[in-house]
Amino acid sequence: MSTTKFGEYGGQYVPESLMPAIEELTDAYERYVLDNEDGFTDEFRERLADFGGRPLPLQHAESLSARYDTEVYLKREDLLHGGAHKLNNALGQVLLAKYMGKERIIAETGAGQHGTATAMAAAHLDMPCEIYMGETDIRRQRPNVFRMKINGAEITPVTTGRGTLKEAISETIRDWATTVERTHYVIGSVVGPAPFPSMVRDFQSVISEEARAQSREKEGRLPDAVVACAGGGSNTMGTFANFVDDDEVGLYAVEAGGSSLSVDEEEGVAPNSASLSTGDEGVLHGARTKLLQDSDGQIMESHSVSAGLDYAGVGPELAHLVDEGRVDAVNVDDDAALEAFHRLSQDEGVIPALETAHAFGYLEEHADELGEFVVVNVSGRGDKDLETVLEETEKRDLEVAPDMSVLREVSGGGL
């Protein structure tokens, strides 16, 4: 039997109409995912390999290792089909929906990475798919919108609120509440009501399963530190899961510090997405967890230069592990993330997602505290972020930014 709670966190805070679906899902999770009924897990692993491209390398980062005088390894989730760790989970859930006899997939997306992963998985498994996406995010993640449409998904723009991930999740829950009997909601991170946080973690834990074995192969031991960015926390939990019991391995969840850690209560806006570091306990989107909220309990608009970290909540298990002292919740601001983006691109030839760049921003600031063998999860590639990076880089005076004038010259003004 799976549990719905992680300490006091987690649970199932959803409208009653969803509870039966959640019970059905719990049952399916236990049978198929935990007990490999009908060979579900075998099929999942096989598809992850053939369609997804797993296993993925743990790459020694030569320039960074020299720069920080420590052995830095990159866990290359950016090489997963679709360009981010998201497919591990999306493929697992769409496949599970098939096993459950569901006829339709819905999902929300912020950065568009979960949406594209879900659209790809749905196309691969021949499931109709509808994706909810905030209008703001549609604007700032156009390439991913294209990709979802091209994979045959329907995109429904969400116009409420600020039009980002939080609103898209609410809207997807609404759809689910209406169509729950034939629809599976593929949640995009280790958030939401149980069993989602556990299930998404299990699908993502292939990251640390591989990384743990690869660490032993490459360095003959476990790493001193494992670093991953945290939005909802799915790449984070996936990267940590198989190390949680190894007390000697430090686990660092790097949140988006945005432009500042302080908060505008009046406007209901937090200029960051650092719910683990600065949030309070509360209930959002089905789970008790750490949240960005005002003193009344209204949810704040979070902010980050990276759309995929721009979420006011965080996975309940991660909140629990932070409270337990097992995981260090840290954060990195927009500027440092952008610098890290350029540094990794130029020094290692790996263009990371802006989300991922936060993990490298932390490395830059704290490498000397992380020991002699550090694994950083490259949760995704940065192709989706190119326009944002250009814009945000132009606004700033970064040390490591490249000169982009050739684009202006050739296109004749305007990037």
Place this chain on the structure above:
Amino acid sequence: MSTTKFGEYGGQYVPESLMPAIEELTDAYERYVLDNEDGFTDEFRERLADFGGRPLPLQHAESLSARYDTEVYLKREDLLHGGAHKLNNALGQVLLAKYMGKERIIAETGAGQHGTATAMAAAHLDMPCEIYMGETDIRRQRPNVFRMKINGAEITPVTTGRGTLKEAISETIRDWATTVERTHYVIGSVVGPAPFPSMVRDFQSVISEEARAQSREKEGRLPDAVVACAGGGSNTMGTFANFVDDDEVGLYAVEAGGSSLSVDEEEGVAPNSASLSTGDEGVLHGARTKLLQDSDGQIMESHSVSAGLDYAGVGPELAHLVDEGRVDAVNVDDDAALEAFHRLSQDEGVIPALETAHAFGYLEEHADELGEFVVVNVSGRGDKDLETVLEETEKRDLEVAPDMSVLREVSGGGL
């Protein structure tokens, strides 16, 4: 000793100032690549695995197999770091340049895939890198231009002629002729003077090395047909190389038929890039091969909806294999390639490069002639082509195109 010729094709037709460099390269190719001196090949293979993500899957394509009533497998080069097979070669050559003691890398690029691969490899191996790219291509492949810049490469726009690959190659040769002693020119396909065609083939042949073994694993035998698109022909030769001696395996090189196979001599324009199918023997960019040229021997402007196939020449070895009857030269037009692009995206959840889509267009038209077990090389992913696909799809009335109106609505007009 390597030979410079494939039958009558190939050779070394270059200005005298480059000949010594070509001799030096030949020597390095023989020692490092062919004889694994100083462990070059071992290091190359290791970096292909750790940095590139190899081996890559041979994936069973369920929908296509059902559609064509034949077992269709996808060789997933789109999962290689950078998003196309190009890194196999770029990494090999940049590494070789290091072994040769060169201080600087130059390259030309059309679709931008070879440029991004080279920029990534150069960043990874800490080599300064300059990329020549036609103005037209800079405009139609913006995301790749961003990526090269972000990886720290310099981009030099080429304004001569129509501003595409042909001009970019000429310009790169000019740079090389000037700086040859300290510079290595990373040519992007199996073209150019010997030893480039053999060397690039060798670096790319990891594709068929894997695919051959994987075919045995998955189906217990070799495929009846292997299909790959052909621009210069590097993914093509890489996919064919280890099957050439297996006479029972049909090899299909799919060229860009563009909008028509006929030619406008007056304007010097071929509305296609089908040099294998329609070209004549001639000498271009250092090699004797099949070319799109007018009756005087002036090179034509080729055309294809996919920038990466848009080249008036083709690898000399491929020209030879076609003449020998070992490889079938076929072609697919722009419309069919676009249809195939959408079909693979929707039915398999794999968004191919427009170049790659040509191979699937051929499958659609000739699946019944290819036997019961077909391997198609997915030479790259389509992220770079999204804008082009949108534009070109809007101009046409395709059966399988998705409805893109959501993008217009949200962005408020104009895609």
Place this chain on the structure above:
Amino acid sequence: MGLEEAFADEPAFVPYVAAGDPSIEASKAYVEALERGGADAIELGLPFSEPIAEGSTIQGAVVRALEAGMTPDRYFAFVEDLDVEVPIVCMTYYNLVYQYTHPETGEQGPRAFARRSAEAGIEGFVVVDLPAEEAGPLREACDEFDQDLVFIVAPTTRGDRLDRMADHVSGYVYVQARLGVTGAREDVSDQTEQSLARVADWSVPKAVGFGIKTGEHAERIVSAGADGVIVGSALVDIIADGHAAGDPTADVADRLEAKARELKAGALAGARAEAEQS
């Protein structure tokens, strides 16, 4: 207990509006108009920033109420200020309950929220995202402060879950007429009768909500066996239209009162029809 009494004599009409929509004063006038129109109890929404169970109509109300500055403390003051006799049920989401800090005791959480509700004269709660499984702390606080805790039974609720809710429920049971989110519909769902059948032997009154728009809907629902009807979106539409048109509060209040009369009359007609059937 006040809530059950609302259903005691005749089928109850229970309107929903969001407190503070579109302003504190107008909202007060609207609540009072609904009582004049025949409301037997009022579900008064305490607006939460993420109303995941609401359709676009009530989302709109929530946004307007939040923009008008509604907060939990202002909500309680609003209730204290209301000039109505019928019981008030606080409809909200759990995070506001969970976060609530009592202004005097300084205590935080469900107990503080229940205490303050009782002080304000509220009779009970519907907490939309609080299933019976997670309701322990609030249930205890309700017992202590004499508040009812209403649960929603969905068309999909069956078996064990029904039993668990039967154990926890008090005041009335909110029978959700159809799957999905709130919002007025053109028709009445077939699922209603089946849902009513499933809770037939519960000791609390059965109020049906979700999608009821007209007196005729109300009549059919009551004739199908409901003890009352809950109507939200059809009323919020009137508020939204009035707000959009810039109509005087009194006019909108009159319209609400008239709509309330229609719905109450429908419910009564339904009761007569049911009496005839049986």
Place this chain on the structure above:
Amino acid sequence: MGLEEAFADEPAFVPYVAAGDPSIEASKAYVEALERGGADAIELGLPFSEPIAEGSTIQGAVVRALEAGMTPDRYFAFVEDLDVEVPIVCMTYYNLVYQYTHPETGEQGPRAFARRSAEAGIEGFVVVDLPAEEAGPLREACDEFDQDLVFIVAPTTRGDRLDRMADHVSGYVYVQARLGVTGAREDVSDQTEQSLARVADWSVPKAVGFGIKTGEHAERIVSAGADGVIVGSALVDIIADGHAAGDPTADVADRLEAKARELKAGALAGARAEAEQS
């Protein structure tokens, strides 16, 4: 053989222009002006669409000539039409040789090209992208039709390659003064002397080209031991400027003639300087 004779008496001045740049007539006038200015032989470019060894100046000439309609057959007619005495060397790229179809014999390839060249009165070839290794077929055709085949020695050419070229070369050897592509430079490269030293014992005259711009350059090159200077971009610049300004052909021809005089005078001065040194 005509070509070697051009270097026989005194240091030769060998200009390069593209046939047909910027029009057939103007180009004819320019070639004739160069002879008047003292040219001892003329390298006349047959324009190819992919001039990979040329810098931007000569690329420009090639584009203009192609736009003016220059083709191999028109090129031969152009040469036949020229009113000059000095030998003409055809400078081109191999694909045009390879593709050439003789209008009468219908034969295609190097032999057809050499035949037609001989018929037109051409004395030899420089084929920029044809190293000695690939030159077999053209070398044979040249022998048959009494054409010289000039090779370029680059600063990087050494050892075996030099020997192979020494075997194939006739007419003169084109000593490339620096690495890179054609184009006028402000200075004269140090590499020149070293390159000249490497071919010192060759039996053919040594002409140095790449980047020579002024009479003074020419003087220094000849005094360093060259038997002649080849000048292209500095002359093409004059044509390009005149074309851009819309100047009358006669004016541009005068400027070319004057520049030719300067360069030839420089070469002669260089020969005197060398004679004094030795």
